[in-house]
Amino acid sequence: MATHAAPTHQPEVEPAAPDMVPDAVVVRFAGDSGDGMQLTGGQFTLSTALAGNDLATFPDFPAEIRAPQGTLFGVSAFQINFGSRQINTAGDAPDVLVAMNPAALKVNLPALKPGGLVIIDTGEFTRRNLDKAKYAANPLEDGSLAAFDVLAFDISAQTVEAVKPFGLGNKDALRCKNMWTLGLALWMFDRPREPLQEWLREKFRTKPDIAAANIAALDAGHAYGETAELSGPLRQLHLPPVPAEPGLYRTVTGAEAVSLGLVAGAQLAGLPMFFGGYPITPASAILHHLARLKEFGVTTFQAEDEIAAICAALGASYAGSLGVTSSSGPGIALKGEAMGLAIMTELPLVIVNSQRGGPSTGLPTKTEQSDLYQAVYGRNGDAAMPVIAARSPSDAFACAIEACRIAVEYMTPVMLLTDGYIANAAEPWRVPDPSAFTPFPARHLREKNGRDAQGAATLLPYQRDDKGARPWIKPGTPGLMHRIGGIEKHELTGNIDYSPANHQRMTDARKAKVDGVAVPDQEVCLGAAGGALAVVGWGSTYGPIHQAVRRSRAKGLDVSHIHVRHIWPLPANLGELLRGFDAVLVPEMNTGQFKTVLRDRYLVDAQSLTKTSGQPFQIAELEAAIAKFFDGIPGNEGGEVPPNPQQLPSFAQGHDDGTLKDAAAAQPGTPATQDRP
């Protein structure tokens, strides 16, 4: 199997001449889990969006809520790539690294571009913290940062000084550090502070002192930038807004977009929505969003377990609502039997899977695309179900609507796949006009739909329409009493029927219905509809594939990007389209699942490019993989992309070698979680 060496330095940004403004910048904020780095990143993202730059983000945090302070595995990071051109990924190596403690520096420094800027809070570089980060010598003093521009100063002290007038205790004062840092970042990229100040006032409405202290910290960080510029490596950079289609914009994460899409889908179907959920990372955010949208006819139900969540949603669908449930891989596994019941009783249901690294509990906060087999094949019996995959946070909106449409029009459960990356990442989103979507009003049967031998009206709960869908019959409708269930049923009456010919016909009918779901023809999103190489992706690999194909094409390579939304059934023209290429490369964050599906469906010799380190593909990795199809060396195509030290999640994070506990025990009376200098 061919493998790819990790590219050391191949930025998404084309090298710019010195003193020229680059068209994109990658910034990574890294600190302790308790340092508020995700909040800082989120607010910086908002400010970036308001400045009109395109952007993509990558939040990365440990699975533990408050991992021991100062440790390598407690590091939380937030990366943002933004620019004055279209941005499709969270960026490869960062240009700027903000490291709030030694552990954050240790974990993230390998990612920083040579010559990149690292901003360091020296206030946290105590002996104790250096030990926890496993630094034998202080990196600020041993020359190990020589390859970078270093701006090291005591942010902690600066913050404490700035918030002094507000009389906060030392601990509370230090909590403003992230706002101080954000202020500095705002200065660096020439951003107004007003929206942040406004946000802080709103957030701490009931605690005006805290609001004022945070604003003072923000202002102080900003002011520091101006002073530091005169002497140090700091330069102010203004990235002009990206040319974008006219319209109203906001930022959206995948979890928000799914929630909004579900609400829109229920409205387009003219149905109240019932959402059954159970807390699980990274899917819970959808439950949280929907719980606040009750005025849209949304009922949210936090069930006792994953099984109850889907069963209650199915019960609601049976009673005439649009049932929706959501989870991540392990929870989806638990829901499997109920999906079979939804398939058997032919009731609409939307199941959202925000995939994470597996198997079992796996990597709860990291991303992977390894539930594709589970989505397409993972149920007992011949249990076909439509599957749709969103390619980006904003795309999840349209995909959720599409899932609702198919569920309602075809009386079937539908699986919507996103992943941890899409769920958490934010990007600008042109706010769509809901009236631009075609409604698909659901119809509940009102009267008997068949005739018996004597010509009298009779109810046939399983009589299919031209789409193969059975009628939706709400309990409470006079005269239409009937029984359904998970046992094989007669092809018209729905009464129990195990007879061989009937089971054959019902199996065929269920399969034909799903096979016949109307799916738009597959388009080529970049490049020609035939040629030397097609790079075929699905889900969140869209961004890096798109950029890699773009760059390869700029170098003159005959390569196209095809990104599949409808995983099951596949677009009718996909086989034909793929056969128009000499080679097909399928990059996936799994061991080759979609590749196998494509091979099975079309007998095409699709090559797999896999990455299962919990890290998304980098553009450079894909570019290198594409190049192998054109290097004249046969047999080196495809393979496995190794873990990448430049990327989030970083290497040292998440690993406990057992020495931490000993270190903590050696200092009796000092719990590891209370280590503030």
Added chain:
Amino acid sequence: MNAPARIETTLKDWETDQEVRWCPGCGDYAILKAVQRTLPQLGSDPANTVFISGIGCSSRFPYYIESYGFHTIHGRAPAVATGVKLANPDLDVWLITGDGDGLSIGGNHMLHVLRRNVNMQILLFNNEIYGLTKGQYSPTSREGTRSPSSPIGSVDHPANPCAFALGAGARFVARGFDVSRHLPDVLMAAHAHQGAAFVEIFQNCVVYNKDVFNDFAQPKGAEDRQLWLTDGEPMLFAGGTRGLALDTDTLSLRVVEVSGGDWQAAGVLVHIPRNRMLAHLLVEMPFGPFPMALGVIYDDPRPTFESAVVAERTKASEGKTADLARLLAKGQTWTVPGSAADPVGSSVAGQGGPDL
């Protein structure tokens, strides 16, 4: 929930065209008849009635009742029923389950449907055996039960369904048995209760656990072994010659002799269905030294889950309009000026993306 209009029906109206497929002599037949007799008395509307079941012999029940019916999957009926009830609180939901379905594979859901107090009648057919899978011992089987999976006798301690229900927070707990003439009265009381009403029905599995309840259910000597509870009445049995009194030293019940009908002198307790402590004592009474407590053991309604959910939704929606366009544009937004001729975002359904 609005009180629905009474509908005039007969027992026949509640029979389906499907042949009943339980073993001849199975207690399920008697329960089916009791339910079909009760529904007309309740004035129930078949169109508004839903029978929801899990898996097992008892769970075939919905196929034989001419109403709406949903035969779901093993153990999950309480969850499905909860969704049905939340989506349409006006439906009259009956949940049919068994000892394996409701207390083994579905024990968790049973716990939560009772705790949440979703308004429905829950009929747990307890035959102390797995019938449909051919006779393995169940979570209510008595210790030492010989079965294909416990050839020299089971060693598990059995669960006590009514004690489980009370522990889970049920506000209505009752007991009956398949062939009892009182069963319709118990079902009526369960239906009258607003909230989750738990009814354990001892049911004779004539094939795998024949007559296991005969010790108290057989007509001969029933008087001495059955204590039928009535609200406000003394807890007497054996033709009024014996009763239950409280032993205040051990805080437990004891059987006392009543002479000449003077139950007060004997210290016999009066049944108060709202008394939760008393309910606990009654369901924990070991059969043998004590009679089997039957009828409504506990009945103390409180607001239902679905009414709370509806109220919450109404409150949360107050003064808000369901304006989707406004919702989508919520938060901090910015405008890219231009002709604005095309109001649709760049991510509408389709495969291609904008390629600037």
